[in-house]
Amino acid sequence: MKSMAFSADMHGDSISRTNQGAPVHPFRGKLLKKHLFGSPAAFLMAMFLLGCACRGLSEERPLVSVPLGFQIFGYEKFITWTSQNGVFAFGFLRDYESDDAGFVVGIWYNLRNIGESVPVWVVGAGVRVSENSTLQLSMDGSLVLVDFSRHGLPVWSSSTAYLGVETATLMNNGNLVLMGSGDRVVWESFNSPTDTLLPGQPLSFPQSLQASLADSASSYYSFEINKRSGDISLVWEDNVTYWSSHLSQPVDVREVHLEADGLLGLFDVQGGLAWFCYTEDYKDPFVAFRRLRIDADGNLRIYSWNNASSSWKVSWQAVPSQCHVFGFCGLYHVCRYNSSGPSCECLLQDSASGDCEKLADLGNCNTGITMLVLKQTFLYSLYPPHDFDMMLSLDACRSYCLNDSSCFAVTAKNDGSGLCTIKRTSFISGYRYSSVPATSFLKVCLVPEAVSAQAANLHGNTLPLDAKQHLAQIVGHKSFMVGIVVLLLITASVFFTVEIIIVWFVLYRRRQTKIERRKDFRMNPHYSAMVRLSLEEVKELTKNFGNKLGPSIYKGMLPNKILVAVKVIGNAVVSERDFLLLVSTLGSTHHKNLVALKGYCYELAHKVLVYEYISNGSLDQWLLNRKHCRGKDGWHQRLNISIGIARALSYLHLECKQCIPHGNLKLENVLLDENMIVKVTYYGLHALLQKDVASSSESPLERDIYMLGRILLHIFAENRFVDDDKLCNSAYQMCKVGKLCQFVDPHLSIGDAELEEMERVVRLALWCMQNKPSLRPSIAEVVMVLEGSLSLDMPPENEAFSVGFH
Numbered sequence: 001m002k003s004m005a006f007s008a009d010m011h012g013d014s015i016s017r018t019n020q021g022a023p024v025h026p027f028r029g030k031l032l033k034k035h036l037f038g039s040p041a042a043f044l045m046a047m048f049l050l051g052c053a054c055r056g057l058s059e060e061r062p063l064v065s066v067p068l069g070f071q072i073f074g075y076e077k078f079i080t081w082t083s084q085n086g087v088f089a090f091g092f093l094r095d096y097e098s099d100d101a102g103f104v105v106g107i108w109y110n111l112r113n114i115g116e117s118v119p120v121w122v123v124g125a126g127v128r129v130s131e132n133s134t135l136q137l138s139m140d141g142s143l144v145l146v147d148f149s150r151h152g153l154p155v156w157s158s159s160t161a162y163l164g165v166e167t168a169t170l171m172n173n174g175n176l177v178l179m180g181s182g183d184r185v186v187w188e189s190f191n192s193p194t195d196t197l198l199p200g201q202p203l204s205f206p207q208s209l210q211a212s213l214a215d216s217a218s219s220y221y222s223f224e225i226n227k228r229s230g231d232i233s234l235v236w237e238d239n240v241t242y243w244s245s246h247l248s249q250p251v252d253v254r255e256v257h258l259e260a261d262g263l264l265g266l267f268d269v270q271g272g273l274a275w276f277c278y279t280e281d282y283k284d285p286f287v288a289f290r291r292l293r294i295d296a297d298g299n300l301r302i303y304s305w306n307n308a309s310s311s312w313k314v315s316w317q318a319v320p321s322q323c324h325v326f327g328f329c330g331l332y333h334v335c336r337y338n339s340s341g342p343s344c345e346c347l348l349q350d351s352a353s354g355d356c357e358k359l360a361d362l363g364n365c366n367t368g369i370t371m372l373v374l375k376q377t378f379l380y381s382l383y384p385p386h387d388f389d390m391m392l393s394l395d396a397c398r399s400y401c402l403n404d405s406s407c408f409a410v411t412a413k414n415d416g417s418g419l420c421t422i423k424r425t426s427f428i429s430g431y432r433y434s435s436v437p438a439t440s441f442l443k444v445c446l447v448p449e450a451v452s453a454q455a456a457n458l459h460g461n462t463l464p465l466d467a468k469q470h471l472a473q474i475v476g477h478k479s480f481m482v483g484i485v486v487l488l489l490i491t492a493s494v495f496f497t498v499e500i501i502i503v504w505f506v507l508y509r510r511r512q513t514k515i516e517r518r519k520d521f522r523m524n525p526h527y528s529a530m531v532r533l534s535l536e537e538v539k540e541l542t543k544n545f546g547n548k549l550g551p552s553i554y555k556g557m558l559p560n561k562i563l564v565a566v567k568v569i570g571n572a573v574v575s576e577r578d579f580l581l582l583v584s585t586l587g588s589t590h591h592k593n594l595v596a597l598k599g600y601c602y603e604l605a606h607k608v609l610v611y612e613y614i615s616n617g618s619l620d621q622w623l624l625n626r627k628h629c630r631g632k633d634g635w636h637q638r639l640n641i642s643i644g645i646a647r648a649l650s651y652l653h654l655e656c657k658q659c660i661p662h663g664n665l666k667l668e669n670v671l672l673d674e675n676m677i678v679k680v681t682y683y684g685l686h687a688l689l690q691k692d693v694a695s696s697s698e699s700p701l702e703r704d705i706y707m708l709g710r711i712l713l714h715i716f717a718e719n720r721f722v723d724d725d726k727l728c729n730s731a732y733q734m735c736k737v738g739k740l741c742q743f744v745d746p747h748l749s750i751g752d753a754e755l756e757e758m759e760r761v762v763r764l765a766l767w768c769m770q771n772k773p774s775l776r777p778s779i780a781e782v783v784m785v786l787e788g789s790l791s792l793d794m795p796p797e798n799e800a801f802s803v804g805f806h
Contacts, residue, residue: 060110063090063170065179068139070168074103074131082110083170087289090170092131093119102128105135105145105156107174107189109289109305118312120174120196120291121189124156125789126212141165141186143178155791159753160187174198197258197292204255211294221298221325225253230274232256232266234300234318234325239592240380242326243300243318245275258292262315264302279304279315290315298325323431326380332356334377335431347374347428347442359408359426361657363584365445371398374440379411379430381421392420398441411440425590531599531610538601538608542566550668555613563613564598567682568606576602583609585658586684593648595671595681614679620667623715635748637676638715639757643786644678645670649708650779652683653701660684661700665707667714702773708782709768712761718745728769732797735762760785766795 063081072081074092081090089110092103106122119126123135129147138144142165143158164180165187171177175198176189190201195209203209204225211221222235226244230251234243245266251274257265262279279302281287289305300318305311319325322342323335329344333356336345346356362369381387392400394412397420401407406424413419415437428442539545541556541564549555552568583600590596599610616622619641645665652660662669663686671679686700698706713727722730734743740758744750750758764785770776777785777792784790 060086060089063168065167065169066137067167068137068141068165070137072135074129074133077131080110081170083172083174085172086110087172088120088170088174089117090176091135092129092133093117102130103133104128105133106194107170107176109291111305111310118291118293119194120198120293121176122194125194125210127155127789129155137165137168137178141178143168143187151793153791153793157756158187159756161752163187163752173200175201195294197256199258199260199290202255202257205253209292209294211298212296221294221296223294223300225256227253230266230268232275234294234298236298236326240326242298242324247275258290258302260290262287262290262302262304264292264316277316281313281315287315297322298328321431323433327427327429328431329429332358332428334374334429336433345432348372348444359428359442359444362405362408362443362445368446369402369443370446371402371441372444374432374442376434376436376438377411377430377432377440378436378438379409379421379423379428379440379442381423387421387423387425390420390422391418393418394439396420401441401443407443409440409442411438413438426588427590533599533601533608533610535601535603535606535608538566538610541610556610563615565595565611565613565681567609567611569608569685572607574607579607582684585656585660589652589656589660589683591648591651591655593644593678593680594651594683595679609685611681614671614673614681616672616674616676618668619670619672619678619711619715622672623667635750635754638748639761639786640676641670641672641678642712642715642761643783645680645708645711646779646783646786648678648680648683649704650783653704653779659701661686662704662707663700665704665711667711670711698773701779702776705768705776705779705782706773708779709765709776712765712768716744716748716758716761718743724769728766731762732766732795735759735766735794757788760788760792763792763795767792770795 059078060080060082062084064084072079072091077092079091082088083090087110088107090107092105093108094103104119104122104126105124106119106126108117108119111117123145127145129145130149132149133145133147135143135145138161140161141163142161144154145156146152147155158178160178163186164184165178166181167179169177169179177185178187180186190198191207193201193203193207193209195212197203197209205227206225208225209223220237222238224233224235225231226233228250229247230253231245231247233241233245235241251266252269253274254267254269254271257267259265262282262284264277264279265273266275268274279290281304284304286307287304288307290302292300292302294300298319299322301314302316303312304315306313322328323337328342329335332347333344334347335342337343348357348359349355381389390397390400392412394414397410397412400420401410401422404422407422408426409423409428411421411423411430430440533541538556541558542554543556545554545566545568547555549565552570554566554568556564556566558564579600579602583597586597595614596612597609598612601608601610649662649665652662660683662680662683664682665680669680669682671681673679710724710727713731717727717731719727731743734740740755740762741750743762744758748754764777764782767775767777768782775796781790785792
């Protein structure tokens, strides 16, 4: 067991921070008896426990040294399993924070107000189960959760079979421990935290806290330790750090601790305090319990239990202004404050339905484009280098975006810095309130105002005229008509001349803009707009196609030394309109696991796509060089690569404005950058190349799923140089008889935990490669299985069985 917890009288823990690797001795009540009334906090705890004992609503049983075969049933709601001191409870708890009916299995503070019993640890990342479920310490030593409404299959396991587990104990500090002989710790919940850190629970790299997705308007939030700098950080989507401890210099960090007195500290390897913060009730003797949690809204908070009000109180939070949590309100919303706190507001609202509108397709604005002014509004930046800063005045900032076809919005700072943030991604979100020193401009389609005309009165009264008057009126009328004709001719001539000048000016500006864009593309490393190049310019970039990377793929270099990869499309017969539509669709994709399309060339005999250059080569080459992917590190690298490919495919299938099948997913089209981040390339070209890779019985999306399953087997297989049928059959037989070790690459070091993950991956691959497309999982299910939040059955050997996802 790693260096455990700070010792805390109120919890009765006997494990010190410096006693690394020491066995855990089950608490027997001596320390609680000795210090029961030694402090106000202990006195409050005693009163709390007395109240719990007098409830009479349920039977409490200590979960201390329970033997193999021990079971907890979901329908036994009248039984509560507790730690020796009664502070913590374990078992089935209804999830009050989710709209979904069901239970989570985990640990919570054993409070009288059940509505305040928020889980501090849950199994399986919070998987929901029915009351027809059982948690069992099986005879082989593994703690297993089984939901009988899901065909009685395990939905979670501690993966400790045959490791010598003899008993299970819920410790007084909230740690669930599986022990072997001599109080040897085999497994503990403290080593796999979810969204909460308890007093005395260490958090060390690469552990992290992941926010629950319940009621989250945005996406994934996490609390992490940056190994390079030593900082603790709040991160959105593994890309954007919106809060950090901001250490003055890099520190070799060991772990994060929450003290029972309200101190949150970051400790280095020598045990020194590298960073810390206090709660507002620091060392308050009337606070009995605390917990640190990253909430679904992305903020990190320390909660203190207030016995007087029988509720949890926020005593510290990392981001003081909730609107400054990145993406708090989600896409196309801004955060603002009202009398009740932070609220979310649509940027563009449909006046008829009141619904929040998405950004219009600016390429189809028939009436022109304008900039919507958003005063006192700051829009978040995302995914550098697509979004970047420039030094421009407010008017120049607005004009830059209006004239840049790749710009969606800008934020101009009004604090005297002259900073202008150019947004070239369609992720539009931010915050707005009176003290924000910024003005933002959002590019929208121009809606022309209706012009109302007042009808003239054509029915005036006429007076009788004599002959002279009538003749004079006729002559005057003729003179007036001649004057009107002359005026019209002069006006027409002037308008015609002006129109010729305007047309010439527009054509000239368009030509100059193209030249400037090409120059910007070639010289500006931050430029990400799609650029049309001539064949001569492409030849110049590639030195006349001299550096070949693969079939029809060439390496090129811009004048600013930025490398690009140029793919030459063969004898594809496609109209310019269809080609430009495809390029526009592919160029609008922005995902960290996709290779960005930078430019293109269209001529009748030559069609070229220009991509960003990925330095580490293809996944196929990486797998051939086995010395880079050995041991447990190699296993985790391969699993992360698999997840990256699946996430890229999920983005193309589900998150783009228009669904984009890959069409040619294979190892050669999966690249790795210098940080081993997956970059899927050459997506969406199947229609352009007119390759009908899918049979009549499957769609392009279903074909993508099949090819993904094939890639998964090739990533982990020992012998991948066989045809698909042999590889699939070998994987199925080895998985069926429990001998996956004979299928997996022997260079990988696989323990029991990895073997269980391997079995899940192989099962998934076999489901993906089912001959009947309707049996294949969706890409959303594929991602969930790879991330460990969804389990699945053994696939059928033929098509007689139904899909077995849970």
